[in-house]
Amino acid sequence: MAIPMFPAEKRILTIPPRSRERIRTIFGRYSGFDSVPRTPEADAWIARTEEQALRFLSVEAICLLEPVTETSPAGVRTASGIFFPSPRMGEVLDGACGMAVMALRLRGEEALSGRGDYADQMLYDLWGNAVLESAASDLRVSLKREFRDRGFFVTPTWSPGQNGIALANQIPLFRLLHPEEIGITLGPDHLMEPLKSVTQFFGCGWEVMTGLAAPCDFCDSRNSCVSAYFESLYDKEEPPECSYFK
16 A cells, blocks of 8 residues: 655754753763762753753754565565665564654754863763754654654664664665765765764554564663663653753
8 A cells, every 4th residue: 555655755854952851861871960969060060061062052854754665584675676684674664664764963063162171072972962862852753743643553763783783774774865965974884974973764554563673672781771762761742851950
């Protein structure tokens, strides 16, 4: 069955730092500040760098919905003929009639590069990670809400390089999406430039897919990783706030 194309065409958009609570949650998990005693000096330091980071940083994203014509133990093939040679993708997208593909990059880092000392730069780096991950969450939530409103079921979100999906699958993803349009390039080692860039995809279909496995289901570090089950943690209208800021 043909699927209504949503988005109707490739979209490029800018995502500002919308959810301070989600950004603080991610920042706290990565920095460890949610497990240390508070001090007036640390409060002032964190507040100052947070204000500057949220003033200058934003995220640019590119996304599209691509019809899927084949899922098999060999991988996934799209309507445009792009083939992802990944048995795990064939498994987790089994039954999908489309896949939403997205790439995001952080913007505004250059405005912070000369501000403060080394310690400030360390925190700006952590705030940048948090802003990027929060924007990825905002985009996932928005797209999945649109698909569900149209009667689709959706899978958990995956990225090349996660637990059985080889990083080399960045190559077909780039051929499909062309993240170069927002300045993301792919190196010979399949790593992206700029470093603060992410690629993600999830499947959608008219019926419940049989896979529905999350990346962390396959990871032995899921009980200790700060990013374990990131969708269930962050993709909420009101995510839990970092305890440091309470």
